[in-house]
Structure formats: structure tokens, C-alpha cells
Amino acid sequence: MRYAETGFNLEIDLSQGSIRRVATDVTLTKRHLGGQGTAAKILWDNVPPEIEPFSPDNLLIFSSGLLNGTPVPGANRTSVSTFSPLTNLYVNSLMGGWFGPELKYAGYDKIIIRGTSPGLVYLYINNDKVEIRDASHLQGKGCQETAALLQQELKDPKIQVAAIGLAGENKVLMATIDHANSSASRHGVGAVMGSKRLKAIAVRGTNDLYVSSPAELWDMCKNKYQEIYDNKNCGDPMAHDHNEGFHVDNFAWGNARTRRQGYWNKEREGKWVSKWKQVRTRDSGCYNCPKDCHYSISYPGRHKYFLKCFSKLTYCMAAFEEIDFNYDILGVTSAYGLDGFSTPQVLAFAVELYEAGILTDKDLPDFPSDGAGRFFYLVEKIVRREGIGDVLANGVYAAARQIGNGAEAFDHNTTKKVEQVPLKLGVINYPFYLMYCTGEKMNITQIEGSFPQAPIADPEKRKAFVENWDAAPEKFKKWYLEWEPRQHMPIEASVNVCDWNEAMHYIDDAIGTCAWLSSFRGQFGGSPPYHLFNLPEFISLASGLDLDLEELLEISRRNRNLIRSLNIRRGLRRIDEKPPEDHWKKRDPEMEQKHLDAYYEFKGWTNDAIPTKETLDGLGLDYVSNDFITRGILTGTEVTLTKEDSDGKIGAPKSEGC
Numbered sequence: 001m002r003y004a005e006t007g008f009n010l011e012i013d014l015s016q017g018s019i020r021r022v023a024t025d026v027t028l029t030k031r032h033l034g035g036q037g038t039a040a041k042i043l044w045d046n047v048p049p050e051i052e053p054f055s056p057d058n059l060l061i062f063s064s065g066l067l068n069g070t071p072v073p074g075a076n077r078t079s080v081s082t083f084s085p086l087t088n089l090y091v092n093s094l095m096g097g098w099f100g101p102e103l104k105y106a107g108y109d110k111i112i113i114r115g116t117s118p119g120l121v122y123l124y125i126n127n128d129k130v131e132i133r134d135a136s137h138l139q140g141k142g143c144q145e146t147a148a149l150l151q152q153e154l155k156d157p158k159i160q161v162a163a164i165g166l167a168g169e170n171k172v173l174m175a176t177i178d179h180a181n182s183s184a185s186r187h188g189v190g191a192v193m194g195s196k197r198l199k200a201i202a203v204r205g206t207n208d209l210y211v212s213s214p215a216e217l218w219d220m221c222k223n224k225y226q227e228i229y230d231n232k233n234c235g236d237p238m239a240h241d242h243n244e245g246f247h248v249d250n251f252a253w254g255n256a257r258t259r260r261q262g263y264w265n266k267e268r269e270g271k272w273v274s275k276w277k278q279v280r281t282r283d284s285g286c287y288n289c290p291k292d293c294h295y296s297i298s299y300p301g302r303h304k305y306f307l308k309c310f311s312k313l314t315y316c317m318a319a320f321e322e323i324d325f326n327y328d329i330l331g332v333t334s335a336y337g338l339d340g341f342s343t344p345q346v347l348a349f350a351v352e353l354y355e356a357g358i359l360t361d362k363d364l365p366d367f368p369s370d371g372a373g374r375f376f377y378l379v380e381k382i383v384r385r386e387g388i389g390d391v392l393a394n395g396v397y398a399a400a401r402q403i404g405n406g407a408e409a410f411d412h413n414t415t416k417k418v419e420q421v422p423l424k425l426g427v428i429n430y431p432f433y434l435m436y437c438t439g440e441k442m443n444i445t446q447i448e449g450s451f452p453q454a455p456i457a458d459p460e461k462r463k464a465f466v467e468n469w470d471a472a473p474e475k476f477k478k479w480y481l482e483w484e485p486r487q488h489m490p491i492e493a494s495v496n497v498c499d500w501n502e503a504m505h506y507i508d509d510a511i512g513t514c515a516w517l518s519s520f521r522g523q524f525g526g527s528p529p530y531h532l533f534n535l536p537e538f539i540s541l542a543s544g545l546d547l548d549l550e551e552l553l554e555i556s557r558r559n560r561n562l563i564r565s566l567n568i569r570r571g572l573r574r575i576d577e578k579p580p581e582d583h584w585k586k587r588d589p590e591m592e593q594k595h596l597d598a599y600y601e602f603k604g605w606t607n608d609a610i611p612t613k614e615t616l617d618g619l620g621l622d623y624v625s626n627d628f629i630t631r632g633i634l635t636g637t638e639v640t641l642t643k644e645d646s647d648g649k650i651g652a653p654k655s656e657g658c
């Protein structure tokens with residue numbers, strides 16, 4: 001009997017038109033849990049580094065997290081794992097909603113898609129019935145419209161649909177895969193789906209899913225559900241908080257180079273709330289979660305869509321427009337399936353190039369003079385890959401190099417070729433420096449979160465914070481208590497903070513828990529519903545794996561190192577690990593490199609960011625170290641420093657949490 005998972009994957013080859021239901025190996029669950037952990041292993045085994053992201057031989061994997069479909073509240077994330085056409089590196093993009101749990105109820109833990117269909121198709125999964133169907137009637141349809149049409153056509157409003165829009169069909173590198181109130185948005189996963197000529201996946205499942213200790217798990221989950229409902233420090237605050245002063249004052253938004261401090265005021269807030277009241281139709285949460293982080297928008301003339309997180313601000317701030325414009329353009333970009341994080345940055349980049357004379361009227365005939373008009377104009381060019389839109393559709397990094405003539409200087413916000421949070425801050429924060437440099441996800445909001453971004457100035461309040469900080473291993477409480485405003489923590493602390501943040505995200509992304517309840521919310525109030533000290537019990541009761549904290553952390557480290565190795569095999573090295581140049585005004589290059597040295601040492605990696613044979617073998621990843629030695633990436637003699645032999649310096653984590 002398999003618990004928490006079905007024990008079966010669906011393997012679809014769109015070139016062959018074949019469908020296989022394949023039993024999985026429980027050993028892989030023990031070693032990687034599920035979600036992106038097991039997806040990374042499948043990618044390692046099946047997609048050699050020579051395979052291009054748009055090759056039919058690249059895999060697109062939809063993974064349900066290990067706890068999806070169990071009673072564990074907020075366990076609903078679906079991982080979409082593949083190799084990104086933006087970066088040529090591994091990507092794991094997440095979506096909430098209902099898709100992952102529904103897939104489990106249909107009887108599958110993953111859908112693994114290979115090949116390219118000759119014509120546009122969709123995949124229909126209804127328990128045992130799985131079919132590849134013609135989707136020519138859906139060509140050019142918006143994401144939300146596609147979902148509605150499939151639910152009508154299949155005569156079942158409970159079918160869960162993940163779909164691409166025109167952007168995905170045309171392999172725009174900011175293309176998303178949309179599902180219900182959520183989307184897998186980052187790094188062009190929608191473009192990979194488009195390259196396979198797969199318009200949508202429609203899933204319906206009515207099977208049971210078994211858990212190992214149902215009575216005990218149910219009791220814990222009932223209490224946790226209520227606790228999440230009552231906990232103000234979880235869920236997305238941007239869904240209900242109308243004071244955007246913090247975000248506007250601290251983020252540059254879009255590709256704008258300057259923060260608009262003071263832009264937010266009471267008058268503006270009043271106008272924004274009034275517009276929100278006009279267009280918002282209802283609040284919505286995800287599967288088995290009492291929070292309601294998403295709200296649906298009905299904007300005149302646009303298909304209904306769900307507003308997500310930062311996209312509440314990204315377009316209007318990048319275009320120097322007001323909230324009305326934001327709701328309007330989101331109606332267009334949500335239908336096309338464009339990432340609300342990257343796309344505004346690409347649009348603002350194009351406007352900057354025009355204003356600098358690098359793009360001209362020849363490139364942008366009849367280009368409007370206002371911010372809103374320009375953004376609408378550019379979106380239409382990009383999703384159709386028309387004219388200069390064909391270049392901009394490749395994202396800022398690639399477009400800057402294709403355009404040339406000084407355009408590279410306007411690519412000021414990318415890390416590893418991907419648009420980052422448009423922060424322009426004064427003083428560097430070293431844990432964040434490390435996260436920006438070394439994160440495989442390359443989206444800081446999916447790396448940070450367990451440790452506060454700044455110390456509370458009042459020592460008494462800081463002490464009170466620490467006293468209620470259930471989620472933190474003791475050493476982090478000490479470092480936080482000693483951290484004074486405008487000071488840097490010791491290098492050792494910065495490295496440990498980065499590692500802790502990573503560990504939490506790698507656990508979430510394997511079991512499918514929402515980061516708003518766990519890895520991303522620990523920094524706010526210190527009381528996320530899920531943390532290192534209670535997750536082993538939830539996982540054990542659901543799956544029967546009988547994990548303790550140290551074992552859970554070892555799995556997290558194994559997944560971290562395997563994913564790093566996927567990228568190392570595709571060429572990632574230390575030279576690539578740097579944040580955007582003007583992210584912080586005051587920089588200290590020597591200190592930055594010391595942090596990077598210490599981080600690699602802590603991780604058991606070489607000075608060039610490669611996990612050593614000792615590290616890999618210690619995690620049971622011998623097949624990775626052997627591959628590295630065969631390829632000449634490692635000699636096998638590289639040494640990992642330990643706590644003892646580095647004489648009091650930083651060493652590999654052993655116990656007490658991270």
C-alpha cells in the first residue's frame with residue numbers, strides 16, 4: 001500500500017501519441033519525497049545537458065507535492081519542472097489552486113510530457129481514461145476562456161484545467177501556464193508547453209487517496225486548519241491590505257530605475273480602494289486552505305481573471321500609470337498567459353530603449369506617446385512575435401543582446417538571464433546577496449522568507465519577537481537578537497540564514513505546501529503554520545515514512561544538491577552567481593566574495609560552485625559524482641572542509657535544525 005501518493009505517473013509522448021501509466025519506485029519517495037524532488041531525479045536520468053529546452057526530448061513535468069490531496073491544509077502546490085528556454089537551466093515553477101490534488105484523485109502523482117505533437121492538442125485525464133485530443137478549436141483562445149470552454153465541452157465544471165494562451169502558443173519566453181486562480185509563471189514554462197503543441201491539460205479524479213495514520217493526521221489537520229484561519233501571519237497580505245506604502249517605497253517596480261518614495265499617500269489609497277470595490281467580484285483560496293489570497297476581477301471588456309500577488313502593482317508602476325490601468329492590462333495579459341512579474345519589466349525596458357533612441361519609430365511604427373498606450377501596443381507585438389515584438393518576446397537579457405547598440409546597459413535587473421525583483425536599495429543585505437547569487441529558482445520571493453529582512457530597532461520588541469519565534473532553531477534567535485540596525489550579521493550567520501531559507505523552500509516544493517503558510521511567511525511574526533519542527537510529523541503521519549528533523553533536512557539537502565548538479569551539468573559556475581549590478585547602491589566586492597567563499601564551503605561545494613564528490617556521495621548521489629568525473633567536471637579529489645578541519649570556521653550543518 002502506498003500512502004499520500006498514488007504510486008503511478010503518467011508518461012505521455014506527444015510525438016508518438018502514446019500514453020503510459022507507470023508504477024513508481026517507492027525508494028525515490030524515501031530519497032526525494034515528491035514534487036520537484038522526484039521531478040529533478042527524472043530530469044537527471046532522462047534529459048542530458050545537450051538537450052535544448054525546446055527540443056522534443058526536453059521533458060515537461062507536472063508534479064503533485066507529496067502531501068497534496070491528503071487532509072494537510074494548504075498542501076496544494078503543483079510543480080512544473082523542465083529546462084527553461086530563458087536560462088537553459090533547470091526551472092521549477094509552482095502553481096496553487098486545485099490541479100495537484102485533482103491529479104492525485106485521478107490516480108497519478110505526475111504527468112511527464114515528452115515529444116512534440118504535430119498539431120495543437122489537449123490532454124484529457126478522467127481517472128483511468130486518458131486521451132490526447134485535438135485542440136485546433138482552442139487555438140488563440142485565452143487561458144481562462146480555454147478552461148471554461150473545456151469544462152463546457154467535457155460537461156463537468158469540476159474539471160481542473162491548466163492552459164496556455166497565445167503567448168505560450170507562440171513560445172514567448174514570459175509565457176505562463178494558467179490554472180484557476182493561480183499560474184506557473186516563471187522562466188517560460190508556458191513556452192515549453194507551447195513548443196510541445198500542448199494547449200491544455202484537463203483533469204478530473206474521483207479515486208481515494210490513502211494516508212498512513214488517518215485518525216491522528218485528521219486530528220492534527222483539523223487543529224491546523226483552524227490555526228491557519230486565525231493566523232494573521234500567513235497567506236498573501238497584498239490580497240487584503242490596501243496600504244501599499246512599503247512596497248512602493250522600497251521597490252522600483254518594472255524596469256523603472258528609481259524608487260518612487262512618497263508616491264503612496266492616503267488620497268491615492270482611497271482612489272485605489274474605490275476602483276478595487278468596482279472591479280473585484282469575489283475572494284478565492286486554494287484547495288483545502290482557509291485563506292483567500294486571490295480575488296477575481298471583472299473589468300469591462302475583459303475576460304474575468306484572478307489577481308495574483310505582486311501583479312497588483314507591477315504594470316501600473318512600470319508604466320507610471322494608476323491602478324485602473326493595472327486592472328485593465330491584466331485582463332489582456334492574463335488571457336494571453338504572460339508572467340505579471342517579468343512582462344512589465346520587458347515592456348518598460350522597451351520604452352526606455354525608445355526614449356534613449358536605441359529603438360526608433362522604424363522599430364515601433366505608430367508608437368503611442370502615453371505609458372498605457374505603449375504597454376498595450378507592445379503586448380500585442382510580443383504575443384504575436386511581430387516585428388520588434390519577436391525580439392522582446394525573448395526577455396530582457398536576450399533582447400538587449402539581440403538589439404545591441406547600447407541596449408545591454410538597460411539590462412540592469414537580471415540574474416542568470418531572468419528578471420529579478422526590481423529592488424533598488426541603499427545598503428547590501430548579505431543573506432539576500434547570497435540568495436540572489438546562488439538560488440536555483442532565481443526568483444527571490446521563492447527563496448527568502450524564514451528569517452526577517454531587518455532587525456527590529458527596539459531591543460525589547462526584538463526580544464519579544466524571538467520569544468514567540470517557534471519556527472526558528474536556537475542559533476538563529478541568537479543571531480537575530482545580536483543584529484543591530486544598519487549593521488551586518490557575521491558571515492557565518494548570513495550563510496546559515498541563506499541555507500535555512502533554502503531548506504524550507506526545498507521541503508515545501510517536495511511536499512506541495514504553500515510558501516505563504518511556511519517558507520515565505522516565517523519572516524513575518526515568526527509563526528508560520530508549518531516549520532522544521534512540525535513538518536516531520538505531518539509527513540510521517542501522511543506518508544508512513546517515519547521521518548525526523550535530521551532526515552527531513554537530509555532529503556532537502558539531497559534535492560538541493562541534485563538540482564544544483566542539473567545546472568552544473570548545463571554549465572552553471574561561480575561566475576554566473578551575481579546579483580544585478582545596481583541592486584544596492586553601496587557594494588563591497590571583497591566582502592561579497594568572502595560571503596560566497598563561505599557559502600560554498602558551508603555547502604560542501606568547490607570554490608567554483610560545484611558539489612564535491614564527498615558531498616554528493618554523502619547524500620547518496622554517487623551517480624552524480626560519477627557523471628561529473630566522467631565529464632571532467634570534477635576530478636573526485638576536491639576536498640570539503642568540515643567544522644573541525646576549518647578551525648572554527650563554517651562547516652557542514654549537522655544538527656539543531658539547519
Ligand code: SF4
Nearest residue numbers: 235285286289293514
Ligand atoms: S495561503 Fe493563499 S495562496 Fe496559499 S494555499 Fe492558502 S489561499 Fe492559496
